Amino acid sequence: MISSLRNMTVxxxxxLASTVALAGNGVLLGVQVAYPRVNFTxxxxxxxxxxxxxxxxxxxxxxxxTFSEGGTEEFILGxxxxxxxxxxxxxxxxxxxxxxxxxxxxxATSAVYSxxxxxxxxxxxxxxxxxxxxxxxxxxxxxNATSGSMLATAGGSGAAVNALVALEGSSxxxxxxxxxxxxxxxxxxxxxxxxxxxxxxxIGFWKNHPEVWPVTTMVICGNSLNxxxxxxxxxxxPRGDVTIIMARQLIAxxxxxxSGNSCPLTVDAEAWLCSHGGIGAxxxxxxxxEELKNALDQFNNGGACSL
Amino acid sequence: MQSGFSMPLRGLAxxxxxxxxxxxxxxxxxxxTPVYPDLTTSGATLSYSYTAVxxxxxxxxxxxxxxxxxxxxxWDLTYGVLTLTKDGSQTLNVDGTGVLPVSNSAGxxxxxKVVIGFNAGGTSISGILANNPGTTTxxxxxxxxxxTSDPNFQSGTIVSGTPTxxxxxxxxxxxxxxxTGVSGVFEFVFNNVGGDMDPYAGADWGGIxxxxxxxxxxxxxxxxxxxxxxxxxxxxxxxLDTFVPVPGAAWLFGSxxxxxxxxxxxxxxxxx
Numbered sequence: 001m002i003s004s005l006r007n008m009t010v011x012x013x014x015x016l017a018s019t020v021a022l023a024g025n026g027v028l029l030g031v032q033v034a035y036p037r038v039n040f041t042x043x044x045x046x047x048x049x050x051x052x053x054x055x056x057x058x059x060x061x062x063x064x065x066t067f068s069e070g071g072t073e074e075f076i077l078g079x080x081x082x083x084x085x086x087x088x089x090x091x092x093x094x095x096x097x098x099x100x101x102x103x104x105x106x107x108a109t110s111a112v113y114s115x116x117x118x119x120x121x122x123x124x125x126x127x128x129x130x131x132x133x134x135x136x137x138x139x140x141x142x143x144n145a146t147s148g149s150m151l152a153t154a155g156g157s158g159a160a161v162n163a164l165v166a167l168e169g170s171s172x173x174x175x176x177x178x179x180x181x182x183x184x185x186x187x188x189x190x191x192x193x194x195x196x197x198x199x200x201x202x203i204g205f206w207k208n209h210p211e212v213w214p215v216t217t218m219v220i221c222g223n224s225l226n227x228x229x230x231x232x233x234x235x236x237x238p239r240g241d242v243t244i245i246m247a248r249q250l251i252a253x254x255x256x257x258x259s260g261n262s263c264p265l266t267v268d269a270e271a272w273l274c275s276h277g278g279i280g281a282x283x284x285x286x287x288x289x290e291e292l293k294n295a296l297d298q299f300n301n302g303g304a305c306s307l
Numbered sequence: 308m309q310s311g312f313s314m315p316l317r318g319l320a321x322x323x324x325x326x327x328x329x330x331x332x333x334x335x336x337x338x339x340t341p342v343y344p345d346l347t348t349s350g351a352t353l354s355y356s357y358t359a360v361x362x363x364x365x366x367x368x369x370x371x372x373x374x375x376x377x378x379x380x381x382w383d384l385t386y387g388v389l390t391l392t393k394d395g396s397q398t399l400n401v402d403g404t405g406v407l408p409v410s411n412s413a414g415x416x417x418x419x420k421v422v423i424g425f426n427a428g429g430t431s432i433s434g435i436l437a438n439n440p441g442t443t444t445x446x447x448x449x450x451x452x453x454x455t456s457d458p459n460f461q462s463g464t465i466v467s468g469t470p471t472x473x474x475x476x477x478x479x480x481x482x483x484x485x486x487t488g489v490s491g492v493f494e495f496v497f498n499n500v501g502g503d504m505d506p507y508a509g510a511d512w513g514g515i516x517x518x519x520x521x522x523x524x525x526x527x528x529x530x531x532x533x534x535x536x537x538x539x540x541x542x543x544x545x546x547l548d549t550f551v552p553v554p555g556a557a558w559l560f561g562s563x564x565x566x567x568x569x570x571x572x573x574x575x576x577x578x579x
Binding site: 043138270271 | 345400483486487546
């Protein structure tokens with residue numbers, strides 16, 4: 001009997017080993033990276049990420065530096081990147097450092113940067129176990145620049161610097177209680193963007209302040225709309241067309257979501273809109289959509305996103 | 308590596324696959340691990356758009372959802388198209404000894420298009436489809452062009468292939484996606500490998516890993532069934548790896564080895 005129980009236990013363990021690891025966990029900081037932006041990838045097979053129980057060490061190769069959005073991707077010669085974060089078994093961070101080195105030329109200005117391009121300290125981190133063992137997990141870091149030949153370009157001493165790191169071939173399972181590693185670390189490092197997080201705002205606010213929009217394009221019912229088109233919808237007179245009324249609330253809600261707020265009802269709103277002909281379908285009857293519209297209106301005015 | 312399993316391991320791997328299949332299949336990573344040669348494409352433009360159609364109670368497409376009555380809310384997602392493009396530089400790591408810059412004088416350097424189809428009920432993803440929703444065919448395309456200094460990568464096409472709904476040996480699904488908020492990972496496999504990577508492709512399988520941190524439009528979350536996630540259009544930027552061949556599923560191989568060890572130990576114990 002005991003033997004049978006033991007067999008069953010091992011069999012269940014094999015089952016759990018194949019399923020439990022599927023659950024995602026942890027959190028990301030949700031930071032983004034601005035310019036100048038360094039893109040890094042694995043250069044040598046020995047590079048990657050290792051957590052030894054107290055320090056997470058990431059090594060990779062910086063390959064491109066883009067000085068401004070849409071600018072030339074300048075190839076970095078002889079680059080190396082190291083990021084070390086002191087993390088205990090409970091996941092608590094107690095400091096760390098990062099350093100990016102190499103030689104790169106800004107072909108637009110002929111400025112040459114060499115040696116340690118940027119270095120600094122680690123302030124915070126996030127990580128999620130999104131992949132099954134051997135798959136890809138994601139991490140992000142909030143850091144501060146302290147030195148390097150590109151220090152001024154990156155915002156000066158103390159400037160906020162963020163890193164986004166994809167950990168490929170990762171054995172991270174959502175816990176720092178045991179050592180783990182990843183075959184490759186790839187991603188981007190650069191100054192933190194200066195985009196403020198906003199509370200929910202109304203249709204009128206978004207119509208009159210396109211300069212603070214967190215996104216400038218949207219796909220609605222399969223159609224991509226640019227900012228001018230979206231502002232036009234926000235400012236249009238519905239003349240009884242319920243699809244335009246819904247679209248105005250939907251656009252404002254999506255902008256509020258992109259600003260850091262949550263409203264899952266935008267999914268239902270777009271579904272309703274698409275099933276009723278899209279924006280400007282000249283429909284006069286709400287056909288069950290009025291409560292949804294009212295919920296978005298409530299959300300856009302600072303209330304709860306609920307029916 | 309796909310053909311490297313011994314027969315006992317094949318059986319155990321199949322058992323492991325049954326265990327895995329009990330979990331909602333497509334809403335998780337499938338555990339692709341990149342190998343060499345590996346083409347890295349950073350800052351690609353990601354766009355996913357879906358097409359909603361109206362259906363009647365039997366699942367047939369109808370022209371209009373109408374207003375009120377039996378057709379109310381009888382709309383459904385039929386398919387969505389995920390595209391990733393990059394006009395600009397890439398890097399190629401041929402064998403893990405260094406990175407080569409990949410450049411192209413003009414045109415799109417990287418182009419990936421995957422069409423994802425859904426069951427009529429809209430409650431689960433049935434596979435990667437193309438212009439014929441409801442079947443398992445595919446016409447998606449992958450191409451990456453450029454020249455490097457490696458003598459084996461001079462044709463002008465680094466890799467080409469076809470994203471496919473076929474499932475590589477040892478994997479649970481043809482593709483995976485997993486994430487939270489605006490961040491996540493997509494994984495695809497492709498076959499019909501062409502370009503300079505072709506000689507490295509082994510059994511003609513390649514893998515693509517996409518990671519993104521700034522998706523907009525993911526208002527429904529990364530739900531297990533995929534209904535909310537794939538029912539919204541997304542856009543953002545992403546970094547990609549495109550590599551050949553597809554290695555055997557590492558987690559499955561590890562689990563199989565552990566279980567095989569236990570079985571052998573137990574068999575020896577019983578004999579003794």
